[in-house]
Structure formats: structure tokens, C-alpha cells
Amino acid sequence: MNQDAHHPDGSAESRRRKDWLEWIAGGIGLLLAILLIGTIGYEAAIGNREAAPVIRFEIASVEPAGQFYLVEIEARNISESTAQQVEVEATLTNGGRETEKAVMTFDYVPGQSTVKGGVFFTNDPRAGNLQIRPLGYSQP
Structure with a gap:
């Protein structure tokens, strides 16, 4: 029996849409993680370079x-x-x-x-x- 006929959410088009949404969400998460790690690394390397407290x-x-x-x-x-x-x-x-x-x-x-x-x-x-x-x- 064909699942697509009984479950509209199980259609090939629906699965492709979910796959793309998962890839987009994963890409956004990866980008945010890279930005966070980069910011922390920059602060650790450069830090606050003020010459003296005021x-x-x-x-x-x-x-x-x-x-x-x-x-x-x-x-x-x-x-x-x-x-x-x-x-x-x-x-x-x-x-x-x-x-x-x-x-x-x-x-x-x-x-x-x-x-x-x-x-x-x-x-x-x-x-x-x-x-x-x-x-x-x-x-x-």
C-alpha cells in the first residue's frame, strides 16, 4: 500500500520540504556557532587593550x-x-x-x-x- 495516498504529510514533496528546512536550520545553527567561537577567540586573543584604568x-x-x-x-x-x-x-x-x-x-x-x-x-x-x-x- 502506498503511504502517500493515506498520509498527505508522507508525500515525497513534503519530505523534500522537511529535508530543506532541516538543512537550513542546521546551516543557521552552524553559522551561529562559528560566530560565537570566533567572538570568544577574538576577545581571548585581543581582550581589552586599554592602557590604564580611568x-x-x-x-x-x-x-x-x-x-x-x-x-x-x-x-x-x-x-x-x-x-x-x-x-x-x-x-x-x-x-x-x-x-x-x-x-x-x-x-x-x-x-x-x-x-x-x-x-x-x-x-x-x-x-x-x-x-x-x-x-x-x-x-x-
């Missing part, structure tokens, strides 16, 4: 802390690059002369993030001029 430092607050003054520093990394061991120097001047200096280290500053830390001074930083500058970092 970190902006800002004084978040100055508060009395016992016999000291706590200066809270905010580090905002606006780049995609990550930095670790970011060393920062805070210098307090009064009347044009340096009165105190403090150094701190941010352990880890991921790309596109903000972290906070603090330094302590014996003199009130609000009464003088406080400057913050980065000293260095290392790549993770």
Missing part, C-alpha cells in the same frame, strides 16, 4: 573620628579596565605649607564601579586645602 577620586566626607578626622575617599572607575592595589595620597596644606600627608590603598577597583575608603588626619582637613592624587596600581 579612576576619578573625590572626597566623599570629612568627619571627626575620636581624636582624628576621617576623610572618606570615593574612587570611581569610569573605564572597563580593572585595577588592584590602587595607592592614593592625600595631602593637607594650610597657608601654602604641607601640614600632613596620608596614604591608603584600594585593594580592588573593578571597571565601571565605585569603591570607598578613608584616611585619618590629626588636623582638621576642613580648615586647610586637601589634595588627593593617585600614586599607582597593578593589573589583576
